[in-house]
Amino acid sequence: MLRLDASQGDFEDRFLELLDMKRENDADVNAAVAAIIADVRKRGDDAVVEYTKRFDRLVQLSADTLRITTAEVDAAVAQVDAELVRSLELAAERIRDFHRRQLPESYAYTDAAGVRLGCRWSAVEAAGLYVPGGTAAYPSSVLMNALPAKVAGVERLVMVVPTPDDKLNPLVLAAARLAGVDEIYRVGGAQAVAALAFGTATIRPVDKIVGPGNAYVAAAKRQVFGAVGIDMIAGPSEILVVADGANDPSWIAADLLSQAEHDTAAQSILITDDAAFADRVAGAVEGHLAVLPRAAIARESWEAHGAIIVVPDLEAAVPLVDRMAPEHLELAVADPDALAAKIRNAGAMFLGRYTPEAVGDYVGGPNHVLPTARSARFSSGLGVHDFMKRTTMLGCDADSLRAIGPAAVALAGAEGLSAHGLSVALRLNLPRG
């Protein structure tokens, strides 16, 4: 864990080191992934089945059994504890409600020149959702990825999830059902991404692919981008907590560890105006680590990437936050709204002492798929916009074209694009610009 003090002379250099800290080791799997994609494009279902048999040990698999049937989903969902189902339902309801309010409005108008103008939002027709298998299979992520698509109006939402050794994850399937996923296939890895992007006899192609995955999945998404849309390629998770000395250090320590337990590459940072409080939080982190089940991961993350920054006052935190542009920003201060109003760059903000980031991971309502690695400077968390696109509209009649067309002819002439000018001039009986 790094400890920085903004009043020290070397602070800027050390802060820059923190900003530039490299946390990921990108395995270069591009060649292997390219081969799998090419094979799926060429051989379709046969390739998908072969890779899945090999990587997930599904010896009985055939194209006919790629799809997880309604009966299988029924049977899996029946095993889920009733309290968990209620918790998932609460989460789904809150996420749906929050995202409905994001729905953008189309507009249309006729301007003073008589030109009809408009901007129409429409949903992507079909979307694919990648869900990792094994320990990284989070039902909360199924809700967070699937619900915005459904709220946006995506008609066909296709989930792919590897089922190594034929083990289905009941809670993931329950979340998929709750979110309205239309088709589910027991396929993972680059072969799943390739099937979603280019289609096979069994899996029809989609227009956009979202969802987290390992290095193979990330590389496959990058490679199919263009043929389909993709969401962001997320980096390791981060939290930045700005806390004054009036907080319970144990609470703040737990918040820092809730990111650290995700992944040894995760990063948790505390900014405080109280050096004694900083010490108490550091102590409380050790206390929690002594008992947490995922302490080994959390400790490695905290020691390698964690940081505590002491600032002279909370105002001094603002430019540091904006430069870090954190994925998650907790403002555990007396007046979180005043501080929030001064901050420009963050994926999601958690306001006040009673809003641990983890409540937002599950049941807050806002999305937990958020920009990492300082990209909140220019990008946003997942939302309904990611499953929609705009089409602009322009309509002239003879009169309105006469009003604005001559300027187009003049500019086309200046740019040396004669056919552009001609197409307008012909309709106006103008000289051919």
Add this chain to the structure above:
Amino acid sequence: MLRLDASQGDFEDRFLELLDMKRENDADVNAAVAAIIADVRKRGDDAVVEYTKRFDRLVQLSADTLRITTAEVDAAVAQVDAELVRSLELAAERIRDFHRRQLPESYAYTDAAGVRLGCRWSAVEAAGLYVPGGTAAYPSSVLMNALPAKVAGVERLVMVVPTPDDKLNPLVLAAARLAGVDEIYRVGGAQAVAALAFGTATIRPVDKIVGPGNAYVAAAKRQVFGAVGIDMIAGPSEILVVADGANDPSWIAADLLSQAEHDTAAQSILITDDAAFADRVAGAVEGHLAVLPRAAIARESWEAHGAIIVVPDLEAAVPLVDRMAPEHLELAVADPDALAAKIRNAGAMFLGRYTPEAVGDYVGGPNHVLPTARSARFSSGLGVHDFMKRTTMLGCDADSLRAIGPAAVALAGAEGLSAHGLSVALRLNLPRG
């Protein structure tokens, strides 16, 4: 030029060939670009100046003269013809007005559980605009890229434009001034993109880079993506015209050629329900080509990539349009709105017989930076959203955390993330989930 007839038995196969037609030859310049970017990151201004001296033959250049001064802009703008200035002003006013209506609204509310929620849109702090030099320097593109940034609220908009042999383009500088560009540097190529992304002593870094460029610029944008945001990498331009037999074939032919004259890789397609009209358009294309200044380019595009598709009725055009998801869609029919309402995928639509696509390139108001290569299935033209990002807000107090927190603890437990549960449970005095 391909000629397809939807009533023929081989239509589906031939349509698929048209969809898959490859028009671009991607030069692999990745290694050269990576070296330039690494050098600019290492040596800053010195590297930028060296590359610019070499590639653009600016022998006198130093870091002090990288910036194009206000006086230089003044002098250049003074040379521009007054009618062209008025045309640019009309274009700027109309583009600004259209994009202002796109500004998304932030929202905030408190829900029934007492949880405070919100979604705040804010502008990217600094954006970079790449403008090509030489013949591809279009003042209209400066307006189309710069105005949405300024409407979004970008505080610092930085333009880079190569000036080979020290030649400034007056109309480009006039457009930049009109659009409110804040800084202009005489740099192009990968070195300009690297400077914008990582900064030098003279050119401070930006958060997002937009604008068209050659293969080096496109490769550089791909390589810096992540460190900064980028817009789409546009492919060659396309137009799809749906026209009935009541149109003037000469007008429709001019519209097809207005795309074809851009680039030999451009694509122009006509869909009509009238085979005799198709013949007349094909004839009119030949007529225009006989006199157009850019006939060599336009002819190569039309012959290699153009197509005319005859359909039994206009209704049959709808699924073909959606599969092609054209960048530009002209609906030169009696009731364009009825047809537009049935079509899902297009970057921009041009409604009716008096709306040639070219009027939209300059003065319509909607953006002319649009998704190509079928990506209108999942992406949109440039707009204010591209220069903004969303931050979500979540605020609980003790009571509202008590209402929704237990479900978060339950789900965290099911996902095996104990510190997540702990951070909520501590605040509720719950057992540590």
